[in-house]
Amino acid sequence: MIRTKLFTMLLLLGLISMASTMNSASAAPVLNSGSSSGDVWDLQYRLKTHGFYTQELDGKYGAHTKSAVYGFQKEYGLSADGITGSRTWSVLKKHSLNINEMDIMARTIYSESRGESYTGQVAVGAVVMNRIQSNQFPNTIKGVVFEKGAFTAVDDGQYWLTPNRTAYLAALDAVRGWDPSKNSLYYFNPDTATSAWIWTRPQNLKIGKHIFAS
Numbered sequence: 001m002i003r004t005k006l007f008t009m010l011l012l013l014g015l016i017s018m019a020s021t022m023n024s025a026s027a028a029p030v031l032n033s034g035s036s037s038g039d040v041w042d043l044q045y046r047l048k049t050h051g052f053y054t055q056e057l058d059g060k061y062g063a064h065t066k067s068a069v070y071g072f073q074k075e076y077g078l079s080a081d082g083i084t085g086s087r088t089w090s091v092l093k094k095h096s097l098n099i100n101e102m103d104i105m106a107r108t109i110y111s112e113s114r115g116e117s118y119t120g121q122v123a124v125g126a127v128v129m130n131r132i133q134s135n136q137f138p139n140t141i142k143g144v145v146f147e148k149g150a151f152t153a154v155d156d157g158q159y160w161l162t163p164n165r166t167a168y169l170a171a172l173d174a175v176r177g178w179d180p181s182k183n184s185l186y187y188f189n190p191d192t193a194t195s196a197w198i199w200t201r202p203q204n205l206k207i208g209k210h211i212f213a214s
Contacts, residue, residue, distance in 0.1 A: 111153035125174025
């Protein structure tokens with residue numbers, strides 16, 4: 001129930017702030033107390049998905065935002081000063097998504113695993129996050145998902161199906177750090193896989209129809 005309420009709140013707030021977040025944080029600006037911009041909207045949204053920021057999104061870098069940044073920095077081993085500089089942005093982007101990127105995640109989960117259990121859907125999202133955080137893959141969700149040949153649903157067009165609520169909830173759980181895949185970087189359906197190479201990857205576990213591998 002708490003997760004569902006959080007998702008609904010984030011979705012509504014994200015839609016309200018979408019115009020502000022579309023171009024936000026692209027230049028990784030330094031943000032501090034008194035900053036007020038679309039970049040602050042983006043920062044607050046990312047921090048809210050992880051539970052560090054608990055207030056209404058307002059695009060203003062006040063005491064609550066600074067405290068949330070400080071909490072994030074401590075959690076991820078950064079110099080904790082409450083200032084959002086390039087290093088904080090870099091780590092934050094590897095462990096969070098903005099509203100537009102959350103839509104990419106939900107579409108990927110829905111198109112790749114909509115017939116799987118909820119845990120199986122979160123696991124697919126976790127693989128995407130693991131790739132973003134790995135130096136073996138692009139460091140953005142757009143780069144990961146649209147890398148040539150990376151996802152069958154992108155190749156066959158199913159990616160453009162409209163995701164349901166469950167897919168968005170699974171996306172939120174994956175972004176917040178739930179990883180049923182056990183740090184996997186790959187997954188495949190053994191009944192339909194045509195790549196001999198994928199079978200060479202160390203297998204971690206099977207959830208539903210998907211084998212998750214490193």
